Amino acid sequence: MADDIDGTTSKHLRGKYAIAGVGETEFMRGSGCTTRTLGTRAVRAAMEDAGLEPGDVDGMLSYSNNDSTPSTVIAGDLGIRPNFYMDVYGGGSSTEALIGIAIGVIEAGMCKTVAIFRAMNGYSQVRIGGTGGAGGRAPLSSGGLFGRAYGLMSAGQMFSQSFMRHMYDYGTTPEQIAMVKVIHSEHASNNPKAYYKKRVTVDDVLNSRMIVKPLHLLDCCVETDNGNCIIVTSADRARDCRHRPALIQSVVGRCSKPRTDMHYQHGPISTTAGYYGKDILWPNAGVGPEDIDVTGSYDAFTFTTMLQLEDYGFCKKGEGGDYVSNGTMRLGGKRPNNTSGGHLCEGYTHGLNMVIENVRQLRGHIDDSCPIGADGRRQHTYDYSEGGCRQVKDPELTANLGWAGPQTGSAMVMAKG
Amino acid sequence: MTVEGEYLGMNIRISDLDQENQEFFGHCANHQLHLQKCDHCQLLRYPPTTACPWCASPDASWAAVEGKGTLHSYGEVHQAIQPAFREHAPYMLVLVDLDIQNGQPTEHEALRITGNLATPEGDLAPPELVEQVGIGSRLRIVFKDAGDCVSIPLWTLDETAEQPETPWRYPEST
Numbered sequence: 366m367a368d369d370i371d372g373t374t375s376k377h378l379r380g381k382y383a384i385a386g387v388g389e390t391e392f393m394r395g396s397g398c399t400t401r402t403l404g405t406r407a408v409r410a411a412m413e414d415a416g417l418e419p420g421d422v423d424g425m426l427s428y429s430n431n432d433s434t435p436s437t438v439i440a441g442d443l444g445i446r447p448n449f450y451m452d453v454y455g456g457g458s459s460t461e462a463l464i465g466i467a468i469g470v471i472e473a474g475m476c477k478t479v480a481i482f483r484a485m486n487g488y489s490q491v492r493i494g495g496t497g498g499a500g501g502r503a504p505l506s507s508g509g510l511f512g513r514a515y516g517l518m519s520a521g522q523m524f525s526q527s528f529m530r531h532m533y534d535y536g537t538t539p540e541q542i543a544m545v546k547v548i549h550s551e552h553a554s555n556n557p558k559a560y561y562k563k564r565v566t567v568d569d570v571l572n573s574r575m576i577v578k579p580l581h582l583l584d585c586c587v588e589t590d591n592g593n594c595i596i597v598t599s600a601d602r603a604r605d606c607r608h609r610p611a612l613i614q615s616v617v618g619r620c621s622k623p624r625t626d627m628h629y630q631h632g633p634i635s636t637t638a639g640y641y642g643k644d645i646l647w648p649n650a651g652v653g654p655e656d657i658d659v660t661g662s663y664d665a666f667t668f669t670t671m672l673q674l675e676d677y678g679f680c681k682k683g684e685g686g687d688y689v690s691n692g693t694m695r696l697g698g699k700r701p702n703n704t705s706g707g708h709l710c711e712g713y714t715h716g717l718n719m720v721i722e723n724v725r726q727l728r729g730h731i732d733d734s735c736p737i738g739a740d741g742r743r744q745h746t747y748d749y750s751e752g753g754c755r756q757v758k759d760p761e762l763t764a765n766l767g768w769a770g771p772q773t774g775s776a777m778v779m780a781k782g
Numbered sequence: 783m784t785v786e787g788e789y790l791g792m793n794i795r796i797s798d799l800d801q802e803n804q805e806f807f808g809h810c811a812n813h814q815l816h817l818q819k820c821d822h823c824q825l826l827r828y829p830p831t832t833a834c835p836w837c838a839s840p841d842a843s844w845a846a847v848e849g850k851g852t853l854h855s856y857g858e859v860h861q862a863i864q865p866a867f868r869e870h871a872p873y874m875l876v877l878v879d880l881d882i883q884n885g886q887p888t889e890h891e892a893l894r895i896t897g898n899l900a901t902p903e904g905d906l907a908p909p910e911l912v913e914q915v916g917i918g919s920r921l922r923i924v925f926k927d928a929g930d931c932v933s934i935p936l937w938t939l940d941e942t943a944e945q946p947e948t949p950w951r952y953p954e955s956t
Contacts, residue, residue, distance in 0.1 A: 504792075504793040504794060504795035505792050505794045506794070506795055507796070507800055510794070510796075510807065510934075511829050513792070513864070514789060515896060515897055515898045516859055516863070516864055516867040516875070516898070517875050518863060519863055522859060522863075525856075525857025525858075525875060526854075526855035526856060526877045528857075529855045529857060529952065530855040530917070532952065532953075533855065538953065539952075574860070574861070575858075575872075576859075576861045577857050577858065577859045577860065578857060578858035578859075578860065578872075578952050579952050624835060626829070626835070627894075629854075629877055629896070630835075630891060630893070631891055632892070632894075633890050634854070634855060634894075
């Protein structure tokens, strides 16, 4: 523990835990396999990445919207004997929250090393757009009578009022917002794993068909099938693993606005949970937004990236339109966001892939197309033109900002180990 | 007794265990907006809850409320997901600040009601009506009957109110 950290507060955990391994399947449409297979492959890939054997992993956490396979099944397939496991309901904002839970259960002595996974056939089985599933056909009762009865059901439909109000409150323009997709598409073009690798323009976004105003098709994320996993353990154990650890400095988990029963009741509705989360994130990390080199602001929609960057203090409230369109977020800019292409382009995993990307950034070992040298490491060129490099030069600190909705979010700061 | 109904081809079923929603929609069936009013702190609340979001008191009484307000924000659905809504697209999702208790108990709070823009008869608004409505538009509540003990509250332009000259709408590209 550093001398300047008050041991009586949560700050004493700063840097004590780390992400030691990351892994994923391909991002696909039509995986041709079960979420059990996707989860097993992802956990196995993360163990390999960390240099761990199944016997080294004794904790498991997963999250899903009842569209995945439980930890116990994946653990059994891989020969992992859990001292702790838990499968949590939920999508976006779960990643960072579960990392916090993993730290807590390790700190409590319940286990030593936790694999956190998300496995989903988000295109070929349960689509996030809300087009399928029993939820849309069940009789309307309590909650549904205030939502689904009005054709207010999908994420885009439920968030549209918050997005629209931001444009009204602050004069944010469709062209500014479209730049989130443009920039993330540039990043994806340098990511061989990305589902959509094609670079797009502002006009491409604005000319794509309207889904729910203010969201065009290209303002919305991709739907994919994939499994993703990270492995959390103590920083000391992580230092014995294969790669440089990504140290966890601070986590915020499912921090919420008032009136989680119906968040519209407590405005401003264009303010997100990050307004509250920032007061946990930055003091516990001991740094501020100005210190962060790379962000992973959740992009379920173009707007969600902007709203969270504002509320966590990367720019003033209302100036998010300028922030996301002035080049700051671009590779080569001051603070690149979602260098993988994020949910808009790489693939949809409810936030886990954005954490994986930042772990690789901190390792200095991004999996782009740069040549691999004699030492087995990529020789990064820092040429961010199409098909080129996407490694940020010597990043020290990253921030992930996870989104469940305007009312609930999670966040995490990581440091180079 | 379970309340049953049907709206736009969707079945409605409100269990008799769900007393708060049976009461809310029962008043709607009489074409009246009633909200719970906390017996302790006297604040109205929406949607129905089992205790007061401000003082946690479980005790509340139902109070008649005038169904008039201002459009706080909206979404406009062009690609409908639910089959019932496909023939009505583009339809408008409205969020209406009721006049009563607006800005209380704190500045950014209001009784903000979800719904759709509708004709005075309670049918989903056609595109030419949707285009007339934006943030700041004055709206009044209407009800569409959906069963003996349930009607669906919706919103239409308030013909008697002074409307803003140009309610704020999403900027159309030129």
